[in-house]
Amino acid sequence: GSSSSVQFCGIPNGKGPHTVGCTDLMSDHTIQGTFLRLFYPCSNSGEYEDAVWIPKKQYYLGLADTLKLNRTVVNFIFSHYFGSVKCPARLNAPFKPGEKYPLIIFSHGLGAFRTLYSSICIGLASQGFVVASVEHRDESASATYYLKEKSPSEPCEENCNELEEVWLYNKRPKPGADEFPLRFEQVQTRADECLRALDLMLDINAGKPVTNATQSNFDWLLLKDSLDVKSIAAVGHSFGAATAIKALGRDSRFRCGIALDAWMFPLREEIFSAINQPVLFVNSEKFQWVENVLLMKKMDSTRVERKMITIKGTVHQSFPDFTFLTGNLVGKIFKLKGEIDPYIGMDIIINVTLAFLQRHLGLQKDFNQWDSLIEGEGEFVIPGTNLYLPLQKPENVK
């Protein structure tokens, strides 16, 4: 259809058999706590509204900072264009117990935050996964917040133990300074936050009571004994893909990783030998560069499956949700869309992820129907990279 019709299609529904719900969890309320949006198979009953895609205006202010644009202007434009966008998941709908679902911990990219990859998270949840999209407090998110006790400046009569929001915005490296120390420290923090999110989800699976600073009436007890604790994967986009790789190296409970258009810069190759899990690299055609792909190739292994494909006609923004929310012209100008139809691109991202997860989490589903995508076979994919790499010295391949 015309660009305007695409604009109003919005974030795609999951294609799997499950209806998807989502709920926010901040536990505990401090900066060291875990903050995530959970996507999960939910019950069909009851009247539940779809969740708001960008839930607070401070996120627009943070995006303005990331884009180096005026906050007032961006807040005005973004709240007009994106303020009513819903993510197709029912907010706080009851969790659907029944089978044991595999668990995905998802890590967002630089300048993003927990809600901007809803199409991927909902796509996976609709196929019977519980997906925890973490919001990082390492100052790589465009915006995030935690809660702190109100300092009783005035002698507090009414709201004594109230908590107030403390907002953190995207910390840009000093121009000209070496960016590596900041990114190296951030990827450690991010990996720790993924491990804490995993621990929290396993506590919830064990039936431990949940303290949730984001007041919601969601019934967490329905998740007791609902996770397949042997089937856990780390998935992320760009900086979040580097985070997922780092998390694999830190914790063998993550059985495999999927790196979506990975930004390898924050990683140093000496950690690669400590990573024993299978990894799938899903690259866009336009974002990658030789040095970055060579770092991915350094993870090639004869001991464990390491795969790489490139999706033709995709850009870096083909993975987050913005690719569905503008017309073709604006999408092309801001590099939010590639040549490929964004809905086809997203189907490939989700299906190749499902196939790799089935293979390495030992799932008994039919996701192996997409195994050819892992081999880079198909109309829209190529195996490995579209870039020309200098020949690898053979001893590098472990």
Ligand SMILES: CCN(CC)CCN(C[C@]12C[C@](c3ccc(C(F)(F)F)cc3)(C1)C2)C(=O)Cn1c(SCc2ccc(F)cc2)nc(=O)c2c1C=CC2
């Ligand atoms: C020039 C300097 N460079 C910073 C390194 C540019 C900043 N940049 C490109 C941007 C952020 C962008 C954005 C947002 C939002 C609209 C909107 F108009 F649609 F709202 C448009 C355009 C502008 C995509 C990126 O950061 C690319 N990128 C990303 S993009 C993750 C993201 C961020 C915000 C989102 F809303 C959605 C997704 N994740 C990474 O982990 C890494 C990189 C680069 C290296 C590592």
